[in-house]
Amino acid sequence: MKTELNNEAAVKAGPNTEGMNQEQLRQLEEGVSLKIDRNKDFSNAPSVLRGEGVTRIFTTGKTRTVAVDHVNFNFHKGELISIVGESGSGKTTLSKMLLGLLEPSDGTIYFNDQVRDISTGAKKRAYWKGIQAIFQDPFSSYNIFHKIDSVLEDCINLRGGKNLSKQEKYDMMTEACSFVNLKFAELTNKYPFELSGGQMQRLMIARIFLLKPEILLADEPTSMIDACSRATILDMLLKLRDETGMTVIFITHDIGLAYYISDAVYIMEHGKFVEQGPAEKVILEPQAPYTKRLISDVPKIHEPWDLSTVG
Amino acid sequence: MGKIMLEVNQLTTKYVTRANEDVYAVDHVSLKIEEGKSLGIAGESGCGKSTLALSLIGYYFPPLHYMSGDIIIDGKNISGLDPDTVRKSVLGTDVAYIPQAAMNALNPTRKVYKFIEDVIHAHGLDMTNKDIYDMAHKRFEEVGLPEEALLKHSVELSGGMRQRVVIAISTILNPKVLIADEPSSALDVTSQKMVIKMMREMMDKGMVKSMIFITHELPLLYNVTDDIMVMYAGQIVEKGTAKQMVFDPVHPYSRGLMRSILVPEAGTRDVKLTAIPGTPPNLKHPPAGCRFADRCKYAVPACKVNAMPIMEFEDNREYRCGHSVQHLREVYEHEDRAE
Ligand SMILES: Nc1ncnc2c1ncn2[C@@H]1O[C@H](COP(=O)(O)OP(=O)(O)O)[C@@H](O)[C@H]1O
Ligand SMILES: Nc1ncnc2c1ncn2[C@@H]1O[C@H](COP(=O)(O)OP(=O)(O)O)[C@@H](O)[C@H]1O
Ligand SMILES: [Mg+2]
Ligand SMILES: [Mg+2]
Numbered sequence: 301m302k303t304e305l306n307n308e309a310a311v312k313a314g315p316n317t318e319g320m321n322q323e324q325l326r327q328l329e330e331g332v333s334l335k336i337d338r339n340k341d342f343s344n345a346p347s348v349l350r351g352e353g354v355t356r357i358f359t360t361g362k363t364r365t366v367a368v369d370h371v372n373f374n375f376h377k378g379e380l381i382s383i384v385g386e387s388g389s390g391k392t393t394l395s396k397m398l399l400g401l402l403e404p405s406d407g408t409i410y411f412n413d414q415v416r417d418i419s420t421g422a423k424k425r426a427y428w429k430g431i432q433a434i435f436q437d438p439f440s441s442y443n444i445f446h447k448i449d450s451v452l453e454d455c456i457n458l459r460g461g462k463n464l465s466k467q468e469k470y471d472m473m474t475e476a477c478s479f480v481n482l483k484f485a486e487l488t489n490k491y492p493f494e495l496s497g498g499q500m501q502r503l504m505i506a507r508i509f510l511l512k513p514e515i516l517l518a519d520e521p522t523s524m525i526d527a528c529s530r531a532t533i534l535d536m537l538l539k540l541r542d543e544t545g546m547t548v549i550f551i552t553h554d555i556g557l558a559y560y561i562s563d564a565v566y567i568m569e570h571g572k573f574v575e576q577g578p579a580e581k582v583i584l585e586p587q588a589p590y591t592k593r594l595i596s597d598v599p600k601i602h603e604p605w606d607l608s609t610v611g
Numbered sequence: 612m613g614k615i616m617l618e619v620n621q622l623t624t625k626y627v628t629r630a631n632e633d634v635y636a637v638d639h640v641s642l643k644i645e646e647g648k649s650l651g652i653a654g655e656s657g658c659g660k661s662t663l664a665l666s667l668i669g670y671y672f673p674p675l676h677y678m679s680g681d682i683i684i685d686g687k688n689i690s691g692l693d694p695d696t697v698r699k700s701v702l703g704t705d706v707a708y709i710p711q712a713a714m715n716a717l718n719p720t721r722k723v724y725k726f727i728e729d730v731i732h733a734h735g736l737d738m739t740n741k742d743i744y745d746m747a748h749k750r751f752e753e754v755g756l757p758e759e760a761l762l763k764h765s766v767e768l769s770g771g772m773r774q775r776v777v778i779a780i781s782t783i784l785n786p787k788v789l790i791a792d793e794p795s796s797a798l799d800v801t802s803q804k805m806v807i808k809m810m811r812e813m814m815d816k817g818m819v820k821s822m823i824f825i826t827h828e829l830p831l832l833y834n835v836t837d838d839i840m841v842m843y844a845g846q847i848v849e850k851g852t853a854k855q856m857v858f859d860p861v862h863p864y865s866r867g868l869m870r871s872i873l874v875p876e877a878g879t880r881d882v883k884l885t886a887i888p889g890t891p892p893n894l895k896h897p898p899a900g901c902r903f904a905d906r907c908k909y910a911v912p913a914c915k916v917n918a919m920p921i922m923e924f925e926d927n928r929e930y931r932c933g934h935s936v937q938h939l940r941e942v943y944e945h946e947d948r949a950e
Pocket of ligand 4: 661662711
């Protein structure tokens with residue numbers, strides 16, 4: 301059966317745009333396209349987070365696990381860094397230490413060139429104004445008993461907006477939601493679990509929009525999302541970075557994704573950084589055998605995927 | 612043309628929810644796979660991939676219901692059989708099925724070779740446990756798995772090894788069709804590669820005569836299967852060879868999917884990554900016209916009204932869209948040039 305096609309006539313009319321906001325209309329018109337400036341040089345940008353010999357050892361009974369093993373790093377203002385490694389390589393442990401949720405067993409972390417001090421509750425809270433996180437499973441990071449309004453309002457309060465009027469807060473929350481293509485009016489009075497996975501992920505970014513931290517740490521933020529919504533989420537993150545000069549630390553096992561979005565890439569194996577540098581260099585001219593293996597094991601579409609490298 | 616191992620005609624199945632609502636997750640799906648060939652199924656989560664897999668193996672236990680259509684495996688129509696009969700006489704021999712997250716579903720208290728005894732006994736085959744063990748051992752050797760794996764509990768194996776063991780067990784009776792639902796998605800890249808290599812070898816050696824491979828990871832499908840089918844909201848919207856689908860997609864949705872591929876290869880950083888705005892329709896109330904129309908930037912008013920059938924074009928390619936292939940290609944070419 302070969303069919304010649306019909307309704308060619310009215311090409312102008314377009315899709316159903318009812319109820320879409322400006323941003324969605326723009327996306328439909330132009331498609332989401334990530335605008336990434338590939339030529340930025342961060343070597344002279346101020347350091348926001350630096351680590352020297354950062355280590356974490358877990359001891360349970362007789363077993364001793366060196367989850368993060370003397371890593372050194374330097375993340376600059378406005379830089380997008382990916383930390384890439386397979387499961388168990390120590391990514392989550394490192395991110396917990398960066399967030400101040402887990403004490404390093406050894407090593408020093410510098411925040412804005414000062415030794416990080418989170419020794420008291422007040423100092424911790426002050427640090428958390430500077431660094432925020434988005435987690436793999438968006439559901440896990442909300443209090444299920446808090447309505448979305450209060451999730452967002454907490455962010456405003458945390459940024460010193462406690463005494464703003466109801467209307468001002470409402471406007472800010474509406475703005476944050478529309479930044480991520482959510483309609484605040486539809487979310488108000490709902491609980492987080494009433495949202496879809498994609499909406500939840502957007503709500504997390506709306507929170508970041510309100511919090512405007514200096515550093516955003518995202519642990520596998522798109523792994524629950526389909527490839528075609530992934531671009532939307534990434535686009536939002538990058539826009540936020542460009543607007544606020546935020547540093548983004550992206551934790552991922554997806555080396556294709558890391559290559560696409562990052563300025564700098566750190567490759568992690570068994571708790572160590574085996575290679576680090578500009579994305580273009582690390583991915584296209586890998587030096588460490590581990591990096592070479594990772595890249596060769598990812599299925600590609602232009603180069604053949606050589607199955608003979610595995611047993 | 613090789614012998615047809617699986618032929619599906621206009622298969623329609625639905626879920627009936629507790630609120631007694633119908634969810635049309637597989638809607639008039641047709642496909643054909645020849646001996647020695649593999650077919651990939653791609654699409655966003657919720658588009659019906661896993662439901663299609665269950666429907667193909669005749670797993671019609673509530674809330675899933677068979678509505679209409681044929682499933683013919685090597686000449687045998689299984690669509691009319693009751694699910695218990697299917698379970699006993701079709702699963703494992705005619706068709707083997709690796710469900711999503713299968714590797715975590717093995718009973719941790721049993722040793723691996725015991726599962727193989729289970730499979731053989733479930734099919735009423737007259738074999739001693741010694742014969743079964745020898746057969747299992749031989750098969751493990753053929754597919755490059757160590758004998759120790761047979762004697763271990765599943766929890767003692769790494770994720771990649773466990774998944775390969777699951778595949779080896781499920782296919783021990785040399786099925787005509789293997790249906791694997793996201794078999795390597797939870798694994799690290801190296802383990803994934805080992806799983807894929809094993810599946811390829813099983814195909815080459817005829818231990819599995821044809822294969823359906825489900826995943827949302829397009830670069831993987833591109834490397835694994837001969838043909839790729841893209842599903843959207845319960846329907847097939849395009850089908851072609853892997854190469855055609857990745858480098859020359861025709862349906863606007865397939866084009867969107869292919870433009871979301873990220874691979875660590877030179878030049879890919881310069882490609883514009885695009886997203887498809889919006890969300891798929893609710894399958895309880897699918898739209899009357901084209902299901903993708905609400906998200907399609909090429910939609911015209913007629914798209915909302917006319918549901919298009921899937922249509923053939925060129926050699927064995929199929930697509931479902933109101934625009935002609937020529938028109939779509941012209942539009943794409945124009946867009947690509949503008950970038
Ligand atoms: N709380 C803990 N107690 C003991 N071992 C742990 C703990 N958290 C992580 N580990 C171990 O540390 C290593 C690194 O884990 P993790 O940081 O979660 O890696 P990734 O996020 O890269 O998968 C693993 O071997 C893991 O088992
Ligand atoms: N047990 C069920 N009852 C009702 N609806 C279901 C059930 N399982 C899946 N669905 C619905 O069927 C559709 C297809 O789901 P599924 O086949 O799992 O998609 P995929 O595997 O492509 O992610 C989805 O809309 C999903 O919500
Ligand atoms: Mg982790
Ligand atoms: Mg599924």
